[in-house]
Amino acid sequence: MANEDLKRLYDGLETATGLLHQALKTSYLDAAIEAGEDFTSGAIHQEDGIPNADTAAKLKAAYASLKREDYSAEELRQALQLLLVKAIQVDGIEPNKQVTPDAMASLATFMVTTFYPQMPARLQVVDPTVGTGNLLFAVMNQLHNATKVAVHGTGIDNDETLLAFAGMSAAMQGVDVELFHQDALDTPLIRDADIVVADLPVGFYPLDERAKAFKTAAQSGHSYAHHLLIEQSLNLLAPGGLGLFYVPSTVFQSAEAQGLTAWLTQAAYFQGLLNLPENFFATKKAQKSLLVLQKPGAQAKQAAQVLLGTFPELSDRQAFGEFIAKVKDWAPQIQA
Structure with a gap:
């Protein structure tokens, strides 16, 4: 798969993680976990109205052009690895x-x-x-x-x-x-x-x-x-x-x-x-x-x-x- 396709996957996951990081007021790593689970399930998890409808719509848009089945296991891992690197930087992980x-x-x-x-x-x-x-x-x-x-x-x-x-x-x-x-x-x-x-x-x-x-x-x-x-x-x-x-x-x-x-x-x-x-x-x-x-x-x-x-x-x-x-x-x- 071309690097552009992998970048598009990472960009979608990063955008979703950033949205959840703000909406859930949690660590970037926890937000990344939530973003990955939403992407895998194909549904936005909401609890007690969080994230709100506006954020949920933006999350759906971030995933709109991405299909999990279009990527191999190794390509999915590589995108998540890049997301981890950012989480380490944002959260200051030891x-x-x-x-x-x-x-x-x-x-x-x-x-x-x-x-x-x-x-x-x-x-x-x-x-x-x-x-x-x-x-x-x-x-x-x-x-x-x-x-x-x-x-x-x-x-x-x-x-x-x-x-x-x-x-x-x-x-x-x-x-x-x-x-x-x-x-x-x-x-x-x-x-x-x-x-x-x-x-x-x-x-x-x-x-x-x-x-x-x-x-x-x-x-x-x-x-x-x-x-x-x-x-x-x-x-x-x-x-x-x-x-x-x-x-x-x-x-x-x-x-x-x-x-x-x-x-x-x-x-x-x-x-x-x-x-x-x-x-x-x-x-x-x-x-x-x-x-x-x-x-x-x-x-x-x-x-x-x-x-x-x-x-x-x-x-x-x-x-x-x-x-x-x-x-x-x-x-x-x-x-x-």
Whole structure:
């Protein structure tokens, strides 16, 4: 679909969100959720006369030239991603809840197809820190488009508003997903996933008693949430399952990394660590890497050589081609 068509979809959703933001006197993100639900249902939701008739008429006009069925799931997600970026700016949403760039979803998808050249008929993909669902849905859409397999998603988050946006987004796209409102470090509601993909929040986990149940917990004080989430994610995977985690590039350099490293050597196959380009991030301190882990069992095996390197800038076609070739040369080490 042409960029003009995608822009028209975004413009319609943005106009509707702006109208609802003013009429409902709520956050821009809440208004975006309402706008998306109206667009998906094909009807303007009114309660106690709000929004009023004039605003309802303007909302209908914003959607008048748009038909949901004219857009693919991925195109709908992209329009909602742009709406999220604006919501983050308007509402001043904290850094841990920012939108994960599409290039990070593409890299995760590429790694899945590298590990599983022969796809099963159905994949279960879990994001334990799903937020608004942008990363999970991008990976699900890309995997389905690339392999034609059925992809079932599961998202977990303790932020009710972000999860509401994810629910609206899933309904609009028509993706097969279950969403759970809970702390991802609480008792898992799912098991035996094929893939876990997560852009992990960075910071300390406040519930010290719950953290003590994990081998990656700090010896004293608060534990790093991303360390605990990596361990919990391995618990969610089936034997041989793949974990793809966006973590701080300094994840193994901190004073607290000793416990994480000790646990990794016992519990997982450490298959790769790929740095993302610095220009993806506002500062070098914010730079992330893709940590690739695999749960032992089934046909999984430890690569003789861990995949290390830097994901090139997409604009550098030569470097990107060399990166793809390097991974393909490496892949036979981990393929059954």
